[in-house]
Amino acid sequence: MVTSKKRIGIVGARGHTGAELIRLVAAHPALELAYVSSRELNGQRVEDHVEAYKGELRYSSPAHEELPSLDADVVVLALPNGKASACVEAFDAAGKDPVIVDLSADYRFDNSWYYGLPELTRNKWRGEKRISNPGCYATAIQLSVAPLKDMLAAPPVCFGVSGYSGAGATPSDKNNPEKLRDNLMPYSLTGHMHEKEASRHLGIPVEFMPHVAPHFRGLTVTTNLYLSRALKREDVLARFQQAYAGEKLVCVLDEAPWVSQIAGKHHAEVGGFALSADAKRVVVVATLDNLLKGAATQAMQNINRAIGVDEYTSIPL
Numbered sequence: 001m002v003t004s005k006k007r008i009g010i011v012g013a014r015g016h017t018g019a020e021l022i023r024l025v026a027a028h029p030a031l032e033l034a035y036v037s038s039r040e041l042n043g044q045r046v047e048d049h050v051e052a053y054k055g056e057l058r059y060s061s062p063a064h065e066e067l068p069s070l071d072a073d074v075v076v077l078a079l080p081n082g083k084a085s086a087c088v089e090a091f092d093a094a095g096k097d098p099v100i101v102d103l104s105a106d107y108r109f110d111n112s113w114y115y116g117l118p119e120l121t122r123n124k125w126r127g128e129k130r131i132s133n134p135g136c137y138a139t140a141i142q143l144s145v146a147p148l149k150d151m152l153a154a155p156p157v158c159f160g161v162s163g164y165s166g167a168g169a170t171p172s173d174k175n176n177p178e179k180l181r182d183n184l185m186p187y188s189l190t191g192h193m194h195e196k197e198a199s200r201h202l203g204i205p206v207e208f209m210p211h212v213a214p215h216f217r218g219l220t221v222t223t224n225l226y227l228s229r230a231l232k233r234e235d236v237l238a239r240f241q242q243a244y245a246g247e248k249l250v251c252v253l254d255e256a257p258w259v260s261q262i263a264g265k266h267h268a269e270v271g272g273f274a275l276s277a278d279a280k281r282v283v284v285v286a287t288l289d290n291l292l293k294g295a296a297t298q299a300m301q302n303i304n305r306a307i308g309v310d311e312y313t314s315i316p317l
């Protein structure tokens, strides 16, 4: 039974992922918001921006050095890439050691941080209080490749298409609805951060070609897996079913999933499993909501484990 709630602070709460986390925290029996920061919304009521939250809390805009004195048990950094370390250093300097979950890419290559993709790394958690939350595409890529990783004859080739909320709330071509209308915008076609991230955590090279599309949320990754020997479709399907048996947030489907059906949902879907005529190439399709399983929901799984409650607490299943 929960006796006292843990206090959670969200740094960078104006963004899309910050707003999703506020919704999850609002429904959480063991967490309460200590602070939510945004320079732009400083002083405004949280309730006026995130309907699910009921209460008097207002956005604030503390300097990095002030964060440790706000005494949260859990701190989520939802800042753009490159901005997390100043906050982490402020906690170190103050001798404070809350659970820190970083949504950016800044610590995904740092072995002293736990990389929290629960369905693949749950068994590696050793009680770390520094948790790096995976990237959205990188999550879909790894879920698509992991069950066949030991059978590959060549690097997986992954074609990704994301809704434009993936590009954050700060204006750019990639979240400009005018430029995206009737369009599919390719970008970072080699060397994308998530190509490096998925390669690092799978332990094999992957190739990834991202695109952004006119829909708001949800992404698709279609992956070509070249096999070292021919497989039957039923064996491929069985491998995926076995790998994700009992996982509440990864659904293995027979059909290829559609992104239109994953928006607003907390789980990932993996399906398709189309085999080439020689049965040595299989195409796997994964979808997930980039703001949920690709960010806030995955963060909530990690936070739940770190505070010692059921991993799925407050996550609608």
Ligand SMILES: NC(=O)C1=CN([C@@H]2O[C@H](COP(=O)(O)OP(=O)(O)OC[C@H]3O[C@@H](n4cnc5c(N)ncnc54)[C@H](OP(=O)(O)O)[C@@H]3O)[C@@H](O)[C@H]2O)C=CC1
Pocket (backbone or CB within 6 Å): 011, 012, 013, 014, 015, 016, 017, 018, 037, 038, 039, 040, 041, 077, 078, 079, 080, 081, 083, 103, 104, 105, 134, 135, 136, 165, 166, 167, 168, 169, 170, 290, 291, 294, 295
């Ligand atoms: N969007 C997505 O699908 C996913 C995003 N992520 C990662 O999560 C993090 C947050 O993403 P998202 O919510 O989309 O980002 P946004 O760009 O929408 O929001 C970023 C937040 O950071 C604040 N901010 C922006 N610039 C600065 C700055 N220079 N210094 C301090 N604060 C700043 C903004 O608030 P204000 O300017 O008011 O202070 C805002 O609250 C990013 O690292 C992103 O890569 C991870 C997975 C998926």
Ligand SMILES: CC(=O)N[C@@H](CCC(=O)OP(=O)(O)O)C(=O)O
Pocket (backbone or CB within 6 Å): 081, 103, 104, 105, 134, 135, 136, 137, 162, 163, 164, 165, 166, 167, 168, 174, 193, 194, 210, 211, 212
């Ligand atoms: C459409 C779009 O721009 N998507 C983002 C991915 C969002 C994400 O997960 O990014 P982080 O690795 O920074 O956390 C991108 O390609 O950079």
